[in-house]
Amino acid sequence: MKWLPRILGAAMLAGAAGVGIATALEAPAGDPQVVELLSGLNYVPSQSNIDVVLGEGAVEDLIEIAEDSSIDSDPGLRIRAFRSLGQYDGNPQRATAASALRRAIADYGAESSGTKLLYLRASMLSLAAIDGGNAVSNLVTMLGHPSRDIRAACAQALGITGVAAAIQPLRARDLIEPEEQVRLAIADALFLLGSKG
Amino acid sequence: MSVLAATAAMLSLYLASGLACGGAGAGAPCQSHSECDDSYQCLAQVCSPKCTRNSDCGDGFQCNEAGVCNRVFANLGDPCGSEWDCEIGQSCVLEHGDSNDDQKLESSCQEQGEGGRVGSTCIADDDCRDSLCSLGHCSQLCRITDDCPDGNRCESIPRVLGVDDSAFFAGCIEDTSVLSTTIAMSESSGTLRIPVPSSAESFAIVAEVSDKIHLVGVTRVDSPSDFLLFRESDSFEGFLANPIRYARSKEVSTLIFPSNGVQEIEPGVYDVEIEASLPPFGPGTAVPKVSVHYKLRDSHILDLTFYFLNLEDHPCKESMGIDNLDKSSAKNSDVFQDEYLGEIHNIFGYANIVFPEEPEYVNLKRERPDLDGITDEQDLRDLFRLADNEDGLAIFFVRSLPSDGVQTLGTTIPGPPRTPGGPSSGIVVALDSLCYRSWTTLARITAHSMAGQMGLWNNRDPHGITDPIGDSDSSTGNLMYFGEFGGTELSEGQRRVLSLYPGLR
Numbered sequence A: 001m002k003w004l005p006r007i008l009g010a011a012m013l014a015g016a017a018g019v020g021i022a023t024a025l026e027a028p029a030g031d032p033q034v035v036e037l038l039s040g041l042n043y044v045p046s047q048s049n050i051d052v053v054l055g056e057g058a059v060e061d062l063i064e065i066a067e068d069s070s071i072d073s074d075p076g077l078r079i080r081a082f083r084s085l086g087q088y089d090g091n092p093q094r095a096t097a098a099s100a101l102r103r104a105i106a107d108y109g110a111e112s113s114g115t116k117l118l119y120l121r122a123s124m125l126s127l128a129a130i131d132g133g134n135a136v137s138n139l140v141t142m143l144g145h146p147s148r149d150i151r152a153a154c155a156q157a158l159g160i161t162g163v164a165a166a167i168q169p170l171r172a173r174d175l176i177e178p179e180e181q182v183r184l185a186i187a188d189a190l191f192l193l194g195s196k197g
Numbered sequence B: 001m002s003v004l005a006a007t008a009a010m011l012s013l014y015l016a017s018g019l020a021c022g023g024a025g026a027g028a029p030c031q032s033h034s035e036c037d038d039s040y041q042c043l044a045q046v047c048s049p050k051c052t053r054n055s056d057c058g059d060g061f062q063c064n065e066a067g068v069c070n071r072v073f074a075n076l077g078d079p080c081g082s083e084w085d086c087e088i089g090q091s092c093v094l095e096h097g098d099s100n101d102d103q104k105l106e107s108s109c110q111e112q113g114e115g116g117r118v119g120s121t122c123i124a125d126d127d128c129r130d131s132l133c134s135l136g137h138c139s140q141l142c143r144i145t146d147d148c149p150d151g152n153r154c155e156s157i158p159r160v161l162g163v164d165d166s167a168f169f170a171g172c173i174e175d176t177s178v179l180s181t182t183i184a185m186s187e188s189s190g191t192l193r194i195p196v197p198s199s200a201e202s203f204a205i206v207a208e209v210s211d212k213i214h215l216v217g218v219t220r221v222d223s224p225s226d227f228l229l230f231r232e233s234d235s236f237e238g239f240l241a242n243p244i245r246y247a248r249s250k251e252v253s254t255l256i257f258p259s260n261g262v263q264e265i266e267p268g269v270y271d272v273e274i275e276a277s278l279p280p281f282g283p284g285t286a287v288p289k290v291s292v293h294y295k296l297r298d299s300h301i302l303d304l305t306f307y308f309l310n311l312e313d314h315p316c317k318e319s320m321g322i323d324n325l326d327k328s329s330a331k332n333s334d335v336f337q338d339e340y341l342g343e344i345h346n347i348f349g350y351a352n353i354v355f356p357e358e359p360e361y362v363n364l365k366r367e368r369p370d371l372d373g374i375t376d377e378q379d380l381r382d383l384f385r386l387a388d389n390e391d392g393l394a395i396f397f398v399r400s401l402p403s404d405g406v407q408t409l410g411t412t413i414p415g416p417p418r419t420p421g422g423p424s425s426g427i428v429v430a431l432d433s434l435c436y437r438s439w440t441t442l443a444r445i446t447a448h449s450m451a452g453q454m455g456l457w458n459n460r461d462p463h464g465i466t467d468p469i470g471d472s473d474s475s476t477g478n479l480m481y482f483g484e485f486g487g488t489e490l491s492e493g494q495r496r497v498l499s500l501y502p503g504l505r
Helices: A004-017 A032-037 A047-067 A075-085 A094-108 A115-144 A148-161 A164-176 A180-195 B003-016 B236-241 B327-332 B334-349 B377-384 B431-435 B439-453 B492-499
Strands: B040-043 B046-049 B061-063 B069-071 B090-094 B107-111 B152-161 B165-174 B178-183 B189-196 B202-208 B215-222 B228-231 B252-257 B268-278 B289-295 B304-308 B360-363 B393-398 B427-430
Touching (some): A032 A047, A094 A115, A115 A148, A115 B431, A148 A164, A148 A180, B152 B268, B189 B202, B189 B289, B202 B215, B304 B327, B327 B360, B334 B439, B377 B393, B377 B427, B393 B439, B427 B431, B427 B439, B431 B439
Parallel strands (some): B304 B360, B304 B393, B393 B427
Antiparallel strands (some): B090 B107, B152 B165, B178 B289, B202 B252, B202 B289, B215 B268
């Protein structure tokens, strides 16, 4: 075990000092409240929490963060911003959010690896949540995506739409899908769609 | 081994070795101690090594200061202080009550029972040879540790006497870092009287039910001196005001005491109310299974078991420096060993917690493809049921978590120590994070979740709520800061809470 002696030494030094060594990941530039809002390790903020921080312009702000592809932008914040847009179902800004999510699916749909796939997945699930049956046509093309994670997320998203139009594409994919993970996601989605009548 | 059996063995050894004439060493026949060498005694007419403790002599004998075993003569009912004060066939048995009200129980020689020996698991006194069931294990009375069988030590242990009385006795207890016992309940709610021995540094109460709908756990804890440590509250303010920060949860929940860095454990009997309920409907129908895990000495080794779901062809494989993370690649990868495990080790080193040289690695590639990517809470609970490690923490690597952006999850704070196979028996880390974060950052993320499993709350949560530990500030530099852009600092109180986790060995 190569690291053990080095690490034990470090631990002993730290113990003697009585404190930990702060090695915090540097926070991106921007409003600290917004950065904090969109950087939780184990949760995505609720709409009410977002609205407290971002106010009436929350959807526009989230879109701005999600679509910020500048070098200074933070991927973690962007992913959570895409995902947070999925909470604005029934909101006057829903259409604006849905348009942004469709743009993301179009922009990143051809990617095969890396962070952009995470943007794609977050966008698909958010779009399904706020646009229901209208999202099916944007989503079904992703059932043939080369990444099995995207295909599984697509099946999940189609299940979330809750519309019968999602059933046939899922069944068709199920016949040729090689990955067990995706087939199980399709089965879950079909069950969800079936249970919704 | 009895004296007769031991001496017979000694004699046969002596005869076989051809030393039968004129010898005064081991196995030589004798009539008195003077016929044996200085380091031997005449025991059952055979020269045998002198004793250093009662247990060298066998049941019904005591070792005196000269190293000689003396037969004990006692009548039934004679007072005794340890097992060695009584004859063969007798046990030193505690009186049923504290007759002189001095908080110490008297004892007398009684006929030996037919139950288990010291260390055997038990429910009642009758289950034990010496009529003493304590902390779920058969014990025997003692004055000093030498009175106890090997691997045990003599401790002051409280004994429950009825519904509101207790007293201490000195009994043999397994010399281990953690002693675990289960307590049977017969109804969905009730008050348990949980004895905590003098050497306990902390204890964990784990309450479980076998279905997914009952809320189960502790609703009230009173200390031996009747200090209210916890009372379930309907209000959030009440939750925060409790000396022990704790909430019941579905299926399983864990209460650890001490829990805030300054509380001191008090030996004695804790009154603990346990309940399984079906909110908002009221009382439940399930009967909780309760286990208590006593951390008995300063232990600081945390076993880690890493479980790998099927992570092949992960979207982040190009940035993670490992083509396919699994049992084999984790063992052999420099980035996993140095940047990830090394950093976790550094972080916990601040709390003087160390890890074994080799963690356990387990592949779960084929078993549960439905859990490769976690999509909801039920998946999460099913994932943790796969944990089969008896000690330490279980850490699962999956492809992704719900929702995107979530990097790690546990289900309860704290998690149940030494309770594998349950819905809260681990933490999970999403490999997604490695698309845009380093292994070192993932180590901090993992350590944050591990510390939660061990009983630390966020030093500050998204709503500004702080932890119950007085000396931990709410800075982003703390390990328990809720966000990604946090540090690895731990206050003294936080370090103490970690060091009291009964999952350490």
